[in-house]
Amino acid sequence: MEMQASHGQTRVAGWRCICHSPSFLRLNARLSEALGEAPEPSFGLPSSSHDIVPREANAANAATPAAAAGGSAPASQSAAQTASQRGASAASQPHPPAVAFTNIRLFDGKSKTLRSGYRVIVSGNTITAVEPDDGQKLDGMQVVDGGGHTLMPGLIDAHAHIMMTSLPMNQLMVADIGFIHLAAASEAERMLMRGFTSIRDMAGPAFSLKKAIDLGMMTGPRIWPSGAMISQTSGHGDFRMPYEIPSHPGQSLSRGETLGAGAIADGTAEILKRAREQLMLGASQLKLAAGGGVASSYDPLDVSQYTQDEFRAAVDAAENWGTYVAVHAYMPRAIQTAVRGGVRCIEHGQLMDEGTAKLLAAEGIWISLQPFLDDEDAIFFPEGSPSRLKQIEMSNGTDTAYELAKKHGLKTAWGTDTLFDAKLATRQGAQLAKMARWYEPADVLTMATRINAELLAMAGPRNPYPGKLGVIEAGALADLLIVRGDPLANIQLIADPASNLALIMKDGRIFKDTLGVAFN
Structure with a gap:
């Protein structure tokens, strides 16, 4: 755009569209090549897509040729x-x-x-x-x-929240989205250094971080993103303040929706739209809230969320894209309603009963269980608070849930579901080792590799990393x-x-x- 002065005023002389400028075409070619698409004419662009990484990163890589060849690192650095x-x-x-x-x-x-x-x-x-x-x-x-x-x-965490793992909830509610992304990128690198080469992200705006990792701009695991968790009003994903109720047409989005952590939807039409939005953004699978949660404020654990028809709306959207729906649920009624609605994976399930386990086995439904115990790895909630009381009730069911999963031969995945605690995030491997309470070590490692990889592959054509994972063959x-x-x-x-x-x-x-x- 050019600006010209006339009679003491500045006016627009004319617009020049940048869409066909050499610099824009070079940038477009870089992105197209990095994403594996047919590139536009390069206009002198270097042929290798890694040049999109900042020059400083390449310089840092070149700075350690001795280490790359097995030589010694500078004295100030460990190997x-x-x-x-x-x-x-x-x-x-x-x-x-x-x-x-x-x-x-x-x-x-x-x-x-x-x-x-x-x-x-x-x-x-x-x-x-x-x-x-x-x-x-x-x-x-x-x-x-x-x-x-x-x-x-490489290890696989089948229930992660990379955007919300290390920042306390009070920070997430007020922080700039840029800061949240930077914190998540830092945590992603630490996660890879803990040996977790893949994660299934089960709520959060992880799309940009995934893209940056895939392009080599950041270091981190492979990410199967779910995008925003879709929740009913008063559900596990509703973190609005009471003064925001009653809602009305044209009302501003809540903080959680603005961040892309959750999407509030009621009725089949709204759910269908929100499901399609997450698929548009790049979700490899969808996540809905089917029952009460620990961290949420308006839903006791026994509350069931969504109807069979509402689940079916999300399932229809997912199946049209060749993928599946997973749901947060602890209680039998919530789990059973979701299964009747076509859901293919239950996240948690700590309070399921024998009849529910039999239903999951008969329908071939996955259960993604976490080793929630009332121990040093429990997310902190103040003693006596509603969330703390729900946490105790839920974790008391963990032993029974694993017993039922083993008894009925359920397809069982493992994940951490770590939230809001940087120190707890460092114990990702410790939470995997804790699985020896219920399984032999070989079975624990098989679950965190081959079996979790089978769950990732359920994304079908939405699988962002086609190929076999979790095995050495x-x-x-x-x-x-x-x-x-x-x-x-x-x-x-x-x-x-x-x-x-x-x-x-x-x-x-x-x-x-x-x-x-x-x-x-």
């Missing part, structure tokens, strides 16, 4: 720190030469025991071979000597960890990732390496 810094920009770089993992014990996500005498070959972002290790030199490959430690698939995506020691013998190794994760690979790129990569 793990150097590897983490290298990984922060690794996703923006072309894939390295093929990598061979040797001298390992293998947990493949399928077997109940570790296997020795094998090597695993990774080319690009894919595992190309799991084969007997004959000791033959592998020319031209990077070689990781696992030191006899355990190679296993030829053709699977290369999300891998090396754990010092034997986690099948000592599941507590997972609880201390800083000490016990020697290597972290996501999508064929190494983000942490304390072993050193050598070249043959």
Whole structure:
């Protein structure tokens, strides 16, 4: 736009649309190439899409060539720190030469025991071979000597809230959305450094963070986003103040809706619209609130939310896009109504009964359970508060829920559902290790790898990362960890990732390496 002065006033001389300017076309080409789309003419744009990453990130990556080749880091940095810094920009770089993992014990996500005498070959972002290790030199490959430690698939948290994990609720209610995104990006990197290479995000505006991670602008896990949790008035996702009721047409959105954490909808027409909005934004699955919750203010645990027809509206929207609906629910009536409405996954379910478990088994419905106990990992609520009383009632049902899930052979996923607490977020691995209260360690790790990956794959064509995850086999995506020691013998190794994760690979790129990569 050009401005010209006339008789002491400034007027618009004319608009020049930027849509066909060289700078705009270069930016569009970068984004198109990075997203795998057919690029527009480059107009001199560098050919590799990683150039979209800020120059400082590439400089930081180039600053550690010795570490990349297995050399020593500067004295002021630990090997793990150097590897983490290298990984922060690794996703923006072309894939390295093929990598061979040797001298390992293998947990493949399928077997109940570790296997020795094998090597695993990774080319690009894919595992190309799991084969007997004959000791033959592998020319031209990077070689990781696992030191006899355990190679296993990357961990998957099937119920995460990356946008709300580390900030207290009172901050989330007032903070600028930019600050929330920055806090979430920081937490995403820490999550990957804990060995969680994939998460299913079950409410929150995670779309932009996911895109930034996928483009290599940020470091973090793969994200299957649900977008805003759809909730009825007075439901688990309604965090409005009483003075905002009664609502009226044209009323401003609530804080939770403005952030994209929740979407309040009543009746099939509104639910259908809100469901389609989340799919438009990029949801890989939908999340609805089906019953009372702990953190919410207006819904006792026994309250059922939405009718069968209302669930069906969301399910119809999801199925039209080839994906599914999951719901927050604890109580039998809430769970059963959701299942009759076509819902395919129940989140929580701590207070289900025998009849409900039988229904889930008969219909092949997933249950995504969390190890909620009244212990050091419980989200803090003031003693005597309504939320605290609900929390105690809910967590008292956890043992029974796991017993029913095992008795009836339910498809059971694992997740943390950590909210509002940065310190609690650091215990993600500890909460997985806690599952040994109900399962053998091999079953715990299988649940957090192969089984959780099967749940992720239910997104069908909305799966943002086509390919097999959660297993180590030829053709699977290369999300891998090396754990010092034997986690099948000592599941507590997972609880201390800083000490016990020697290597972290996501999508064929190494983000942490304390072993050193050598070249043959």
